[in-house]
Amino acid sequence: MRRRRTATIAVASVLGMTATLGGCGLTGSSDEVTLKLVAADYGDSSANSSRKYWDKLVKEYEAAHEGVKVDVSVYSWNDVDRKVKDMVAAGDPPDMAQIGAYADYAAKGLLYSADDVLSIPVQGDLVYQLAAAGQVQGVQYGIPFAASTRVLFYNKTLFAKAGIDAPKTWNELAADAQALKAEGVKYPYALPLGPEEAQAETMQWLLSGGGGYTGTTGAYAIDSAENVDTFTWLKDDLVGKGLTGPVAPGRLNRAAAFSAFANGEVGMLNGHPSLMKMAESKGVKFGTVAMPGAEGPSRTSMGVADWMMAFKKNGHAKEIGDFLDFVYSEKNVLGFSREYDLLPVTTSASETMSTAEEDADLKPFLDELPVSELYPVGQTSWAEVSVDIKRRIGQAVSPNGSPTGTLNQIQATASSAQSAE
Structure with missing residues (x-):
């Protein structure tokens, strides 16, 4: 399945090409914070690349948040997990990564927990079984970003x-x-x-x-x-x-x-x-x-989620959390889900999508989400x-x-x- 920014923005977007990003830190004036985000591309062409989604979202966020800059790099799914792995190995992780797996980084103590960065309303709005799948030993480190069912x-x-x-x-x-x-x-x-x-x-x-x-x-x-x-x-x-x-x-x-x-x-x-x-x-x-089952329609469907995670190395928990609260607003979750035919990861957006005529074609998949089971992604x-x-x-x-x-x-x-x- 499978795919963020902050206040005054420069977006570095790379579509399937090699790029090297510096670590996060203070840039410009002493009170300006630059957040680095590495994200996966859900588009199938330059016309609907995730770069366009992030450009628009970050521009809107930065207009309302002076002093925070979000630098986003977008890679193809063939490259994005490896890029983040290489950055971590080099001791220069991004502040946030939106990729396919989180458990290895959580097990090594590299990630903020969801409690550390998300506000209580946003955390409580995450679809339960998706949030639960983001846990390692009872603590949530993986924040679901996109979901689908079969x-x-x-x-x-x-x-x-x-x-x-x-x-x-x-x-x-x-x-x-x-x-x-x-x-x-x-x-x-x-x-x-x-x-x-x-x-x-x-x-x-x-x-x-x-x-x-x-x-x-x-x-x-x-x-x-x-x-x-x-x-x-x-x-x-x-x-x-x-x-x-x-x-x-x-x-x-x-x-x-x-x-x-x-x-x-x-x-x-x-x-x-x-x-x-x-x-x-x-x-x-x-x-x-x-999906048919041995005796009737299967009682459990397969669900898949992609993950957002926040690395601790550079600090900035407050700025990361503020930005992620914006990313996970109902408007932005719906916008992303509708653009890429994916299921929303929040209850509020799911409820809206379940009754909206424009989302009728996704309803069969949305209906399967409450009875879905995900890969055991919390295990390294x-x-x-x-x-x-x-x-x-x-x-x-x-x-x-x-x-x-x-x-x-x-x-x-x-x-x-x-x-x-």
């Missing part, structure tokens, strides 16, 4: 041609896929378990089978009986029957699956809000429903576990693969990584 997309034209309805159960999904295959659909169900984002597709299926990555204690439970049953069904009843298309799931990436859906080649797949514009731009008529081990899932999970549904064996291997990695935290 639903099942289906091609209405292909479904009408095959004479089928949107599925509610796994068996109905398999039957629909059989009907679509009989009509010559290239990908009856697109199952992207390739290395780009396999952890997302995997989690959605695990949740729909009553499992997940962790158990009730927070320990990894990747090889649970429920998870093994889920991947056994996928291997035998979907992949093994040729219902996932010509590309092996372990080699199919999300971007390729989304592109194929937008080209009218996919009957069904799990998708997030950005797929809507892709499909609409190609004239694909689509519908969305909750998650980065290593996620990489292992991307590397191995496709083997579980390959012709000679073993769901039990593959999940056991991933669980071993997860248990080792968790014990090292």
Whole structure:
């Protein structure tokens, strides 16, 4: 999913290009503060780059806050996490970073807590399960910035041609896929378990089978009986029957699956809000429903959040907090969410979006947010576990693969990584 400023502004914005930022500190007159922010780019072109969002927001903020300057650098998602990591390693972290993960920095004691910087009204307005996912050992360090959920997309034209309805159960999904295959659909169900984002597709299926990555204690439970049953069904009843298309799931990436859906080649797949514009731009008529489960619609959806964090190195907790309170105002949260088809991370903006006619296309995703579960991002081990899932999970549904064996291997990695935290 996944994407701030203060009083008199100079914005340094870099789109996927290399840039080196100095640390925060006092610049100009002795009472002027410059805050550095590194942010991710949610746009897909220069026309809708996040740079434009931040330029406008910072200009408005600075006009009302004399003596504070916010210097923002925007990087592509391919680069932004690495840029921040390099800055921290060099001893020169930004004041704020809006990136994909926070737990490593929190575990090293580098971050302000949300209590340190956010006002009580703003902190209380954060959507509960998103704020909870930002905690490490009961203290919130990750401040959710953008969120999305997943639903099942289906091609209405292909479904009408095959004479089928949107599925509610796994068996109905398999039957629909059989009907679509009989009509010559290239990908009856697109199952992207390739290395780009396999952890997302995997989690959605695990949740729909009553499992997940962790158990009730927070320990990894990747090889649970429920998870093994889920991947056994996928291997035998979907992949093994040729219902996932010509590309092996372990080699199919999300971007390729989304592109194929937008080209009218996919009957069904799990998708997030950005797929809507892709499909609409190609004239694909689509519908969305909750992810089917073993016995009925899944009771839990997968949620994804990107994070804002504040580094302690340069101080400026008061100025950071004042700026973030502005960033998280209802107006600004709604503006960002609407620009990039993402879900708001505050209750006030969510309530507005849930009833606004202009946001009707996002309502199916918004409805899933209260019953969503996020990656275990509060665990520093998650980065290593996620990489292992991307590397191995496709083997579980390959012709000679073993769901039990593959999940056991991933669980071993997860248990080792968790014990090292």
